[in-house]
Amino acid sequence: MAASAPSRPRRIGEFDFLDAVQRLVEGSGAIARLGRGVAVGIGDDCAVVAGAPRTLLTTDCQIEGVHFRRGWLTARELGVRAFRVAVSDIAAMGGRPEYVLLSLEIPVASKRSPFDSEAAKAIVRGLAREASRCGASLVGGNVSAARDLGVNVTVVGQARRRAVLRSGARVGDLLFVTGSFGGAGAALRVLERARSGAALIAAAVSSTTLAYRRPPLRVELGAQLAEAGLVHAMIDVSDGLIQDLGHLCERSKVTIRLDHRAVPLHPSARRAAADLDLGGAVNPRVSSALTGGEDYELAFTAAKRSRADIERVAARLGCRVTMVGNVAEGAAHVVDSSGRTLAALGGGFDHLRW
Numbered sequence: 001m002a003a004s005a006p007s008r009p010r011r012i013g014e015f016d017f018l019d020a021v022q023r024l025v026e027g028s029g030a031i032a033r034l035g036r037g038v039a040v041g042i043g044d045d046c047a048v049v050a051g052a053p054r055t056l057l058t059t060d061c062q063i064e065g066v067h068f069r070r071g072w073l074t075a076r077e078l079g080v081r082a083f084r085v086a087v088s089d090i091a092a093m094g095g096r097p098e099y100v101l102l103s104l105e106i107p108v109a110s111k112r113s114p115f116d117s118e119a120a121k122a123i124v125r126g127l128a129r130e131a132s133r134c135g136a137s138l139v140g141g142n143v144s145a146a147r148d149l150g151v152n153v154t155v156v157g158q159a160r161r162r163a164v165l166r167s168g169a170r171v172g173d174l175l176f177v178t179g180s181f182g183g184a185g186a187a188l189r190v191l192e193r194a195r196s197g198a199a200l201i202a203a204a205v206s207s208t209t210l211a212y213r214r215p216p217l218r219v220e221l222g223a224q225l226a227e228a229g230l231v232h233a234m235i236d237v238s239d240g241l242i243q244d245l246g247h248l249c250e251r252s253k254v255t256i257r258l259d260h261r262a263v264p265l266h267p268s269a270r271r272a273a274a275d276l277d278l279g280g281a282v283n284p285r286v287s288s289a290l291t292g293g294e295d296y297e298l299a300f301t302a303a304k305r306s307r308a309d310i311e312r313v314a315a316r317l318g319c320r321v322t323m324v325g326n327v328a329e330g331a332a333h334v335v336d337s338s339g340r341t342l343a344a345l346g347g348g349f350d351h352l353r354w
Helices: 014-026 075-092 117-133 183-193 197-205 207-213 219-227 241-252 267-271 284-291 304-317
Strands: 038-040 047-050 054-063 096-107 137-146 150-159 174-178 233-237 255-258 297-302 321-328
Touching: 054 075, 075 096, 075 117, 075 150, 075 219, 075 233, 096 117, 096 219, 117 137, 117 150, 174 255, 174 304, 183 197, 183 207, 183 267, 183 284, 197 207, 219 233, 219 297, 219 304, 233 241, 241 255, 241 284, 241 297, 297 304, 304 321
Parallel strands: 096 137
Antiparallel strands: 038 047, 047 054, 054 150, 096 150, 174 297, 174 321, 233 297, 255 321
């Protein structure tokens, strides 16, 4: 009897996988639903546990060949970027970072991938100084040899008043975003075209790639808005605006009406026309800004009466805030001003999309 061919592993997307993990952890049986003191588990920007008043926990990583390539940024810039990417989740919950753990995976020096101790120390210095600027301390971590360079960051923070969840959006809320979109995506295209040599060096120090090399820091704005009780729901935009707004819709069980013409574009994004298909609802000029990742801006909903107060807080901090839509009753999806679903075909980042 002939042996049957081995079955191919079933492919699963990043967010389907995360949903499966959440069901596993929160299911009945051997794994308890939620541990004592856990207020919010998997499914939001951070976990929330009992603290004084609420402790926020998050972790993120920067892996060579996935998030960056050697030569795209200096070792110090990698440390800064790793912290800013991780702390963006704390900002999205309206918290302030307090403690940081750093795990470094360092390639053993070889002809293929030389990496010396000075570069490793530069990563640590960059991260520690950036954390200190936000009032946080690097308190420990781990070092391991590895095939590729990896920077894994865990941040512990506090929500002084309450943690702002993705599930708090209310029908009638306005939708706001910070900063601008598409700059990091445009920067990545520049870096990817500059494979090596002088072209790569020029790209790595150019102002056109700064949006990728140095993501925005929105901790103070997120914290002040939360502490003043001005926002109902919030999320950081790391995987594309439409995709991340979709997560907010799912958690809040609402429809978000997005005025794509109001979304502020980074100058680099305005110059770079992309060809992603958004079902004809959005012209190609802005599609990459709506579906590209790595922006690390905040998107949040708030009552109409709070708009003036929000704009005052943002102006005081020198942060651009733009009203780009509203929250309505309906299915959990993002639509344009005319009600057409914004289906980003091929858009939005998914780590497990093969």
